[in-house]
Amino acid sequence: MSDSNATDFTNPSTFILLGIPGLETAHVWISIPFCTIYAIAILGNFTILFIVKMEPSLHEPMYYFLCMLAITDLVLSTSILPKMLSIFWFNSREIEFSACLIQLYFIHCFSVMESGISAAMAFDRYVAICDPLRHSTILTNPVVAMIGLAVMLRGCIIVLPTPFLARQWPYCRTNIIPHTYCDGMAVVKLACADIRINSYYSLSVAILVSGFFVGLDVFFITLSYTQILRAIFSLPTKDARLKTFRTCGSHLCVFLTFCIPALFSILTHRFGQNVPLHFHVLMANIYLLVPPMLNPIIYGVGTKHIRDRLFQLFTCKGT
Template sequence: MSNSSTTEFSNPSTFILLGIPGLEWAHVWISIPFCAMYVITILGNFTILYIVKKESSLHEPMYYFLCMLAITDLVLSTSTLPTMLSIFWFISREISFSACLTQMYFVHSFAAIESGIYVAMALDRYVAICHPLRHSTILTNRVVAKIALAVVLRGAVLALPYPILASQWPYCRTNVIPHTHCEHMRVVKLACADISISSYYGLFTLISRISLDVLLITVSYTQILRAIFCLPTKDARLKTFGTCSSHLCAILIFYIPAVFTSLTTRFGYNLPVHFHVLTGNLYLLLPPVLNPIIYGVRTQQIRARLLRLFPHKGTEVVSFGSGSQSKSRVKFPGNMILGPP
C-alpha cells in the first residue's frame, strides 16, 4: 500500500486547491469583493489603455509605461482570479499539473515585470524633472522600447526556474494545496525531497530583485527631491512633486504587501493558514485594482479625458480653437472651468 501511494503522487496529474482553509463556509461571501475587484480591474485598466490610445497628447514615455503597467495588472489578476472564483462558486478545485506550473510562472514573471515597470516610470520622472529640456531626446521611442523589452525579458528569465525546479521534485505525500492558486512555496512544500534549492532561489530572487529595484527608485527620487527643493517657489515645488505622487502611491501598494507576504509565507509558522492565503491574494489583487484608480484620479490629463468621455449632468465641454491648436475646458456648475484659458 505504501508503494502504491508513493507511485500515485510521484508525478501527480492534478492538484487539488482548497481555497481558503478554515473559511470554507465563507467562500461565497468572500467571492463578492473578489469578483468586484476583478471587474474594477478589467474596466479600469482597459479604460486607461483606451484613453492613452485615443488621446494623441498622451503618446509619451510616461503613458507608454502606464499602458505596460495596465497590461501587466490585467494578466496578473487574470492568471489567478478566475481560479479563485471557480473554487468559491463551483467548488471546482482540480487543476492539472502543467496548468499549475504555468500559473506559477505567470504570477512570478509578471510580478517581476511590474516591479521593473515601476523602475522605468521612476526613470521617466527623473528625466522629466531633472532634465526637462532633454526629455524627448533622452527617452525616445526606441529607448522606451528597449527599456520595455529589458523589463519583460528580466521577468521572464527570473521566473523560469520556479516551474522548472518544481517539476523535478517527487510528490509522494499529497496533491492537496491549501491555497486558492498554485503559490510557489505551497506547491514545493508538498514534495517529499529536499526543496532547499527552490526555497533559496525564491528568497534570493525576491530579495535581490526588490532590493535592486527599490535602490534604483530611491536613487531616482533622491535626485528628483534635490531638483524640487531647488525650485524658487513653494507652489512650483508642490506642483512638481504632485506629478510623482501617483507613482509613489502605486510603489507603496505593490512593494509593501509583496515583501510582507513573502516573508510571512517562509517564516510566519505560527500564523493561521487562512491569514497567509488572504494576504497572498491581496498582494496580487490590490495593485491591479488600485493602480487605474490612482492614475485616473491623480493624473490630470487622464482625468480630463475621462470627463470628456463621460460627461454628466451640469457638465459642459467647451472647445476653443481648431485643428492641432484646439483646446478644451470642462465647465462645471457655478461657472467653474477646468482647463487652459
C-alpha cells in the same frame, strides 16, 4: 497499500486548491470584495489602454510605461481571480498539473515585471522633472522599447527554471494545496523527494527578487523621488510643490502596497510557522490583486491628461 497510494500521487494529473483554509464558510462573502477589486482592475486598465491608444498627444514615454503596467496588471490579476472565484462560488477546486505550473510561472514572472516597470516610471518622472530639456532625447521611443524588453526578459528568465524544477519531482504526499492559487513554494512543499536543489533555488530566487531586483528597484525609485523632491523645493509656488508631493506620495504608496505584502509572503514561507495560514493566504492575495486595482486610479485618473481625456469622452457621449 502505502506503496499504491504513493504511486497514485507520483505524477498527479490534478491538484486541489483549498481556497482560504479555515475560512471556507466565508468564501462567498470573501469573494465579494475580491470580485469588486477584479472588476475595477479590468475596467481601469482597459480604459487606460484605450485612452492612450486613441489620443495621439499621449504617445509619450510616461504613457507607454503606463500601458506596460496596465498589461502586466491585467495578466497578473487574470492569472488568479477566475480560478479563485470558481473555488469560492462553485467549489471547483481541481486544477490540472500543467495548468498549475503555468499559473505559478505567470504569477511570479509578472510580479517581477511589475516591480521593474514601477522603477522605469520613476526614472521617467525623474528625467521629466529634473532635466526636462533632455527628456525627449534621453527617453526616445527605441530606448523606451529597450527598457520594456529588458523588464520583460528579466521577469521571464529569472522565474523560468521554477516550473521545470517543480515538474521533475515526484509528488507522493498529497495533491492538496492550502491556497487560492498555485504558489511556488506551496507546490514544491508537496514533493516527496529530496527537494533541496529546488528549495535552495527557490530561496535564491526569493533573495534575488526581494533582496536584489526588487531592492534595486526600490533603490532607483527612492533615488529618483529624492531628486524629484529636491527639485520640488526649488519650485516658486506652493501649489506646484503640493501637486508634485501628492503625485510622489501616491506612486510610492502603490509600490509599497505591492512590495511589503510580497516580502511578507516570501519570508512567511521560510520563517513564519506561527503565522495563521488564512492570514498568510489573504496577504498573498492582497499583494497580487490590490496594486492592479490601484494603479489605473493613481497613475491614470490621477494624471491630468488622461483625466481630461476621460471627461471629454463622457461629455461627448452625454451630448
